[in-house]
Amino acid sequence: xxxxxxxxxxxxxxxxxxxxxxxxxxxxxxxxxxxxxxxxxxxxxxxxxxxxxxxxxxxxxxxxxxxxxxxxxxxxxxxxxxxxxxxxxxxxxxxxxxxxxxxxxxxxxxxxxxxxxxxxxxxxxxxxxxxxxxxxxxxxxxxxxxxxxxxxxxxxxxxxxxxxxxxxxxxxxxxxxxxxxxxxxxxxxxxxxxxxxxxxxxxxxxxxxxxxxxxxxxxxxxxxxxxxxxxx
Amino acid sequence: xxxxxxxxxxxxxxxxxxxxxxxxxxxxxxxxxxxxxxxxxxxxxxxxxxxxxxxxxxxxxxxxxxxxxxxxxxxxxxxxxxxxxxxxxxxxxxxxxxxxxxxxxxxxxxxxxxxxxxxxxxxxxxxxxxxxxxxxxxxxxxxxxxxxxxxxxxxxxxxxxxxxxxxxxxxxxxxxxxxxxxxxxxxxxxxxxxxxxxxxxxxxxxxxxxxxxxxxxxxxxxxxxxxxxxxxxxxxxxxxxxxxxxxxxxxxxxxxxxxxxxxxxxxxxxxxxxxxxxxxxxxxxxxxxxxxxxxxxxxxxxxxxxxxxxxxxxxxxxxxxxxxxxxxxxxxxxxxxxxxxxxxxxxxxxxxxxxxxxxxxxxxxxxxxxxxxxxxxxxxxxxxxxxxxxxxxxxxxxxxxxxxxxxxxxxxxxxxxxxxxxx
Numbered sequence: 001x002x003x004x005x006x007x008x009x010x011x012x013x014x015x016x017x018x019x020x021x022x023x024x025x026x027x028x029x030x031x032x033x034x035x036x037x038x039x040x041x042x043x044x045x046x047x048x049x050x051x052x053x054x055x056x057x058x059x060x061x062x063x064x065x066x067x068x069x070x071x072x073x074x075x076x077x078x079x080x081x082x083x084x085x086x087x088x089x090x091x092x093x094x095x096x097x098x099x100x101x102x103x104x105x106x107x108x109x110x111x112x113x114x115x116x117x118x119x120x121x122x123x124x125x126x127x128x129x130x131x132x133x134x135x136x137x138x139x140x141x142x143x144x145x146x147x148x149x150x151x152x153x154x155x156x157x158x159x160x161x162x163x164x165x166x167x168x169x170x171x172x173x174x175x176x177x178x179x180x181x182x183x184x185x186x187x188x189x190x191x192x193x194x195x196x197x198x199x200x201x202x203x204x205x206x207x208x209x210x211x212x213x214x215x216x217x218x219x220x221x222x223x224x225x226x227x228x229x230x231x232x
Numbered sequence: 233x234x235x236x237x238x239x240x241x242x243x244x245x246x247x248x249x250x251x252x253x254x255x256x257x258x259x260x261x262x263x264x265x266x267x268x269x270x271x272x273x274x275x276x277x278x279x280x281x282x283x284x285x286x287x288x289x290x291x292x293x294x295x296x297x298x299x300x301x302x303x304x305x306x307x308x309x310x311x312x313x314x315x316x317x318x319x320x321x322x323x324x325x326x327x328x329x330x331x332x333x334x335x336x337x338x339x340x341x342x343x344x345x346x347x348x349x350x351x352x353x354x355x356x357x358x359x360x361x362x363x364x365x366x367x368x369x370x371x372x373x374x375x376x377x378x379x380x381x382x383x384x385x386x387x388x389x390x391x392x393x394x395x396x397x398x399x400x401x402x403x404x405x406x407x408x409x410x411x412x413x414x415x416x417x418x419x420x421x422x423x424x425x426x427x428x429x430x431x432x433x434x435x436x437x438x439x440x441x442x443x444x445x446x447x448x449x450x451x452x453x454x455x456x457x458x459x460x461x462x463x464x465x466x467x468x469x470x471x472x473x474x475x476x477x478x479x480x481x482x483x484x485x486x487x488x489x490x491x492x493x494x495x496x497x498x499x500x501x502x503x504x505x506x507x508x509x510x511x512x513x514x515x516x517x518x519x520x521x522x523x524x525x526x527x528x529x530x531x532x533x534x535x536x537x538x539x540x541x542x543x544x545x546x547x548x549x550x551x552x553x554x555x556x557x558x559x560x561x562x563x564x565x566x567x568x569x570x571x572x573x574x575x576x577x578x579x580x581x582x583x584x585x586x587x588x589x590x591x592x593x594x595x596x597x598x599x600x601x602x603x604x605x606x607x608x609x610x611x612x613x614x615x616x617x618x619x620x621x622x623x624x625x626x627x628x629x630x631x632x633x634x635x636x637x638x639x640x641x642x643x644x645x646x647x648x649x650x651x652x653x654x655x
Contacts, residue, residue, distance in 0.1 A: 054521045080523035092518035095457040096449075104449030108522045134461075 010064030024210035040207030094134035235320030326363035371427035451532025497609035500574035
């Protein structure tokens with residue numbers, strides 16, 4: 001079956017200081033219903049890429065940008081309704097409880113959250129659903145945003161270091177959720193942990209100096225090979 | 233010294249650029265006011281009281297800043313000597329308060345009137361003493377001595393503050409005033425020495441969570457919760473409420489009934505409430521990430537500011553009626569228009585031009601942007617005072633403005649974000 005293109009980025013340059021691009025002539029295609037892992041050393045541009053696609057950065061230029069085959073901008077509301085991002089560090093809406101935050105996010109996306117109970121159980125989060133987000137530990141706060149992400153079922157899920165701060169059981173559950181998400185949409189996630197990439201990804205993109213230096217897919221996704229590439 | 237450098241750099245920035253900027257600002261203010269030839273008679277008591285109260289207030293804000301806590305986490309995770317670190321924190325925060333906030337205000341006073349050298353020196357001494365005394369109050373009231381005997385500690389701090397202020401106000405000679413400040417300063421040192429160093433690591437947001445939790449999403453409720461759980465926001469709004477009560481008592485107000493709109497304009501200066509998004513960078517990021525936030529977040533935020541402004545205006549109107557009397561129904565409409573217009577301006581400003589790259593919350597609250605909305609509202613108030621019928625014209629203009637605010641296309645709102653507003 002031929003893959004259907006979801007997001008196509010051609011020749012993206014992003015910078016924080018003019019003249020020193022973080023993403024440098026970066027190009028990437030994402031297809032429907034796949035899981036793509038993004039790996040790279042510190043400063044390679046993983047978080048910058050996720051922030052740019054989330055519409056948070058303005059200091060960028062891009063030659064080609066297509067969503068489902070049509071030109072778009074990262075800040076188009078229709079695109080924003082199709083993606084959700086979980087950031088590595090997030091303390092937003094600290095005075096909402098998780099349940100309130102989820103209701104708020106769902107209202108913003110104009111959809112009802114699904115499988116909330118199942119997700120809360122899987123992440124061992126049931127007892128924290130009505131606790132203010134500011135009272136949650138780092139790991140539980142991460143779980144809250146991950147549950148929101150999976151419950152909202154956007155077409156594109158952007159996860160920045162989703163494994164950080166999670167306990168063993170929740171990490172296992174997260175891997176299962178990422179694998180299952182193929183039936184709803186596409187996941188692009190960054191991680192430093194090779195295991196998380198190897199256990200879930202259909203494709204692995206190795207980010208080096210602001211662009212994709214190597215990519216692996218299918219049987220080529222092996223921890224040893226990727227470790228070698230990263231160590232070079 | 234190393235500890236001082238570690239804290240100082242967090243506050244003043246790389247290469248202590250903040251010091252240079254503050255000194256330049258104070259110098260420019262002083263020189264420009266001097267050259268303008270504008271002079272006024274200011275009592276030395278007012279100068280001393282301002283130096284003391286203003287510096288103490290800013291010092292408190294700085295010490296309780298949430299951002300300061302983030303700066304300190306790394307510092308406290310390393311081995312440290314208790315006394316040295318406390319001295320470094322208090323002196324760095326005092327220097328930051330004096331140079332970045334008190335100096336520009338004092339420069340205005342120095343330029344406004346002709347002062348003797350001892351008066352300038354004494355005002356600087358009061359400002360510096362206020363910072364140290366305030367650090368001691370902070371240690372007393374914010375857990376530097378555990379949780380026991382709260383009432384005693386609170387009473388001590390209140391009496392201490394009353395003694396310091398009474399000394400400045402009521403003692404006659406400069407020597408007596410200086411002696412009073414020195415006497416008030418003396419207990420600060422042992423208090424600080426005995427206080428737990430970790431008091432400076434306390435969270436800027438304190439208080440217990442709300443008793444009742446809701447499942448629905450309501451941004452207005454969210455903001456009221458932030459207001460309730462954040463003592464600085466709540467205190468500022470309370471002070472503004474007290475100011476609204478006192479406004480009709482100010483000289484000239486009662487004699488000039490037409491001055492009412494000026495009060496509405498001044499009451500729109502509730503800076504912490506109008507910088508809630510800037511003050512919470514993570515929520516700012518999440519709001520920019522989520523779709524349809526003009527409708528769900530911005531409108532709710534605007535309504536929240538409107539409710540706060542309207543509440544303050546009500547207090548002002550009640551106080552006015554008691555003191556001056558003669559209010560007519562049109563004044564209620566005027567209050568509502570002022571509250572709504574200033575709320576829309578403040579929310580739009582926060583949405584389009586959020587303040588970033590601040591170090592402590594006082595950077596936010598003392599940013600010049602805070603004067604923009606009150607300045608516009610004062611111009612409107614002036615217009616209404618000249619032309620009474622202007623209120624109806626304003627009402628007509630406000631209706632499409634509201635519609636525009638509520639129905640502005642989401643995509644166009646996004647596209648208008650200016651470059652340089654990266655998160």
